[in-house]
Ligand SMILES: Nc1ncnc2c1ncn2[C@@H]1O[C@H](COP(=O)(O)OP(=O)(O)OP(=O)(O)O)[C@@H](O)[C@H]1O
């Protein structure tokens with residue numbers, strides 16, 4: 001895939017400023033008898049083109065945050081500005097429109113449509129966006145080739161390995177050239193080699209200008225990002241620049257030999 005998608009997007013809306021901005025965001029899950037705090041007064045900015053990893057123990061609020069960033073859920077209180085726009089006042093239709101145009105979401109469990117070819121899975125978001133058939137087919141082929149599945153376009157998800165399924169899911173997330181890619185434990189179901197391939201793919205997308213946010217439990221996976229946010233009990237505990245990229249480590253090891 002050419003880098004032009006993200007580049008054009010950046011130029012078109014080159015307003016500067018953060019792509020994502022959270023202001024005193026609170027998420028409370030109301031389960032009837034019990035109210036559970038998902039996020040507690042979170043303020044945070046993520047700039048265009050950043051590559052961010054989110055870490056934290058189970059139940060610390062990572063998925064809650066990703067679902068809000070991805071417009072899959074709404075905050076209870078506070079504001080979420082995406083690309084300068086306050087999402088609070090938007091209708092469900094407006095939110096799904098934003099989701100389709102601006103956000104590519106990658107899930108731990110791939111969420112592909114079964115008994116449907118890789119090609120058709122990748123075409124789907126473009127169908128929703130009313131991209132003409134010939135164009136969406138060509139783009140789906142280009143994206144699948146890009147993620148290394150050029151020879152497997154007609155395969156069904158159950159005929160593919162976990163790593164291959166996740167690459168289909170990433171191709172699908174890229175279909176409408178979103179400036180923002182969100183991934184919630186994308187390597188959670190993968191072996192180490194496939195996990196590294198997936199993270200290298202995210203790294204390339206970041207280098208082409210996409211903003212990438214990845215949730216992970218593993219330090220080695222977070223090490224691919226440039227900034228690491230750590231959560232605990234719905235609060236941001238730390239926000240650090242990562243100086244421990246795997247390629248930096250490899251170079252240091254080579255230099256030491
Ligand atoms: N739909 C829901 N209804 C009620 N409570 C919820 C719901 N979703 C999440 N929670 C609660 O909100 C808190 C944060 O959950 P969240 O799923 O964001 O954690 P997480 O950091 O993604 O954890 P994990 O690493 O296990 O995926 C937890 O206490 C959880 O029980």
Ligand SMILES: [Mg+2]
Nearest residue numbers: 062063064184
């Ligand atoms: Mg989670």
